[in-house]
Amino acid sequence: MKKLLATLALALIAPVMLAPAAMAETAQQSKMTTCNKDAAGKKGDERKAFMKECLSNKPAAPAAPVTQQDKMKSCNKDATGKKGDDRKAFMKECLKKDK
Template sequence: MKKWLAMLAAASCVLSFAVQAADAPAKKAPTAQQQKMTTCNAEAKTKALKGDERKAFMKECLSKKKEAPAAAAGTQQDKMKSCNAEAKTKALKGDERKAFMKGCLAKAA
């Protein structure tokens, strides 16, 4: 009887945690401006810009209109640097990093 009560208590704890996890709100996708900020920050970091030089770069980068996909992609090497810097700022590791890099580099195509 005690074993049944212990198992029942453990099962109810597990179920309550599962219900709470399911009720947690999903993370919102970043807005276009937030994505642009992330990309510009990653590019500035890749170029190792500091101070006024970084401010000027960020101002120009954030004010740019969306370019045509082929022109925006740049070279594959530039895109790889940008994606790597962004993955590093997000502190991604393992499979999460691989998935991010795959998606990031696919945007270049």
Template sequence: MKNTMIVAALASLLVCGPALAAETAQQSKMKTCNADAAGKTGDERKAFMKECLSAKPAKAATPQERMKACNAQATGKTGDERKAFMKECLSNKAGS
């Protein structure tokens, strides 16, 4: 009888586990949006929260997109200055 209860409890954790993780992410997003909405009231707050909570995370830039952006920023630089700038810019994972 004890083994059956333990197996049932573990099975319910396996089924509910992903849902609990998603809920935690949503709660985190809600906390962040609430903090960002400080000072807003009424319709302004409602509109802000709707936009904030529906926003998707920013997509990471591809290597080609980073190269294009860095090349554009390096306009006017030459030689070692350009080489150093490109190295620094391309190592930035956020895509500057």
């Protein structure tokens, strides 16, 4: 009787515990979905080659953050010809921007 209750309890609880893992889409599945959408209209060897290339692509590395020094160089270059208060105002706005 205890084995029956334990089996019944496990049968009721196991699907609930496994459901979120089964429903979660992995990165590979997501990539496959995206590549399939992009391959629309391609057939045969062309599609096969496209899918191979698409699925093997690594995600792009995030761009390196722009340092304050880089901003200063860029803004100084853009401020060529400006003087006095005009240059000061330009530099202030330029350095605020995210590049």
